[in-house]
Amino acid sequence: MDVIKSKIKSALNYIITFFRWVALAGITGCVGGFIGAVFHKSVEFATEIRALDDFMIFLLPLGGLFIAMLYKRYNMSENTGTNHIIDSMRTEDKVPAVIAPLIFVSTVITHLFGGSAGREGAALQLGGGIGSQIGRIFHLDDKDTNVIVMCGMSGVFSALFGTPLTATMFAMGVISIGITYYSTFVPCLVSSIAAYVISLHFGIKPFRYVLSSVPELSLNSIFYTVLLSALCALLSIVFCVTMRRTEALYEKIKNQYVRILTGGIIVVVLTLIVGTRDYNGIGMDVIEKAMNGDTKPAAFLLKIIFTALTIGAGYKGGEIVPTFFIGSTFGCLFGAAVGINPGFCAAIGLVSLFCGVVNAPIAAIILSIEVFGSDGLLLFAIASSVSYMLSGYYGLYRSQKIVYSKLKTEFININAK
Missing domain, CATH: 1.10.3080.10 (Clc chloride channel)
Structure with missing residues (x-):
């Protein structure tokens, strides 16, 4: 009983x-x-x-x-x-x-x-x-x-x-x-x-893109997916380090009013130098162009610089959409260079760079399904796994704890770099 x-x-x-x-x-x-x-x-x-x-x-x-x-x-x-x-x-x-x-x-x-x-x-x-x-x-x-x-x-x-x-x-x-x-x-x-x-x-449109072409799973598509995601892992480290270093440089200006004023002036001057507003704001239109196979060679690099200068100075927003921008434009450029569909490579770049900077491979794989559909799922999974492993212990959020090693089943409990 x-x-x-x-x-x-x-x-x-x-x-x-x-x-x-x-x-x-x-x-x-x-x-x-x-x-x-x-x-x-x-x-x-x-x-x-x-x-x-x-x-x-x-x-x-x-x-x-x-x-x-x-x-x-x-x-x-x-x-x-x-x-x-x-x-x-x-x-x-x-x-x-x-x-x-x-x-x-x-x-x-x-x-x-x-x-x-x-x-x-x-x-x-x-x-x-x-x-x-x-x-x-x-x-x-x-x-x-x-x-x-x-x-x-x-x-x-x-x-x-x-x-x-x-x-x-x-x-x-x-x-x-x-x-x-x-x-x-x-x-x-x-x-x-x-x-x-x-x-x-309320009429908010979900973040969705329809890919014009998805390559079949083959040794060739796997090779280029691994190569692109490995490069995106390296790029994720570059992005994270640039964000940290820029913030550290700004912190040498002790007065927060002077600091954010200086950052704003630098962004304005840089905008005038590049001669376009592509790198101001979110940049969803640029992401969409990359998905359609159209990008500028230096777009990914300029977005890193603009974002680091903005966020580091004390302006508010976030780094994930800039990550989408950087990953998609870099992927599009990669695809055009190696002769693989630039739109698909833009999607791989977006997902793998997202994974690299936030260290969340399962979320990245699901993101690929929700945004691009299930076609090419295995390639997106490969990209996420490679980027997760090769991006090391870097991340956008310094309070993020890396509890277990990415290389073996070992408890390390360190903060993201």
């Missing part, structure tokens, strides 16, 4: 926990989806305004001063960002409530005046802030708060990119490399799906 009671109690515990997390994650996803949709529309509107008047780029330094003033006003370090969200998962530090509105406003300002940045950094910080606030409202303990923060991250990421499965696996695996928090699978998936549905309701 006692054994039966114990089993019933255990079954009830699973059922109650399941519905509890479905409810909490559903709420988080709905809130994240709504805020993510508003944020997406705001960035889109800011980009459209900038495109109407080339003079907007000259206001970038003033926009930077306003961002610095906002962070100073609310006693937030200009370095507070995605790393702070990741750190909060391992410590007792709470995500400040003000981080969500700050990153929302400052990212829109960055895009309005032509800073080179993405939006996923804002997505992770918005989501983390939303999740943390919901945790406070429902009086969750520290471990459950960590889960709800991950739900917030996956929800807003899903809303912005329209990739719910990628968002789920990204949130589960990006914090500690070598460990996937499967206990968060149901909550993160529910949050991602809820946010995705909300974003569709």
Whole structure:
């Protein structure tokens, strides 16, 4: 009798926990989806305004001063960002409530005046802030708060990119490399799906591309996929190191107002020198051209420089969409050089560079399916695995823990370089 009671109690515990997390994650996803949709529309509107008047780029330094003033006003370090969200998962530090509105406003300002940045950094910080606030409202303990923060991250990421499965696996695996928090699978998936549905309701188009041609699996296609993904792994290291070194150079300017003003002026001057606005803002149009086999030889290198100069100075946004830009343009260039379909190589470059900078191979493989479809899945899997292994212990997020070695089953527990 006692054994039966114990089993019933255990079954009830699973059922109650399941519905509890479905409810909490559903709420988080709905809130994240709504805020993510508003944020997406705001960035889109800011980009459209900038495109109407080339003079907007000259206001970038003033926009930077306003961002610095906002962070100073609310006693937030200009370095507070995605790393702070990741750190909060391992410590007792709470995500400040003000981080969500700050990153929302400052990212829109960055895009309005032509800073080179993405939006996923804002997505992770918005989501983390939303999740943390919901945790406070429902009086969750520290471990459950960590889960709800991950739900917030996956929800807003899903809303912005329209990739719910990628968002789920990204949130589960990006914090500690070598460990996937499967206990968060149901909550993160529910949050991602809820946010995705909300974003569709608001007319947010998912991040999708139809490839004109996908090569058959052969020794030739495998060889070129391995070669391209190996080069992208090297490029991911270059990108991460450039971001770190540029930030370190900026930090020699102690006054944050002078620092961000200087960065804004440099980006403006560089924009005038290159004579195009391709490297300001997100650059989705350039990514789309690369998918169609059209790119400029120096596009990937210039995007690295523009992004490092923008983010390093203190402007807000993210590095994932710039990674898509860099990977797709480099892949397109590679394809044209070796005689393989440039559009497909652009897709391989996008996925493998994403994998290299975030150290999330499963999320990268799922990204390839959600964005490009299942054709060529094995080639995308090969690209992700090669890039993951050869990119070493570098990453965009310095708070990311590399828990297990990429070379053997060995516990190393180091921070990403």
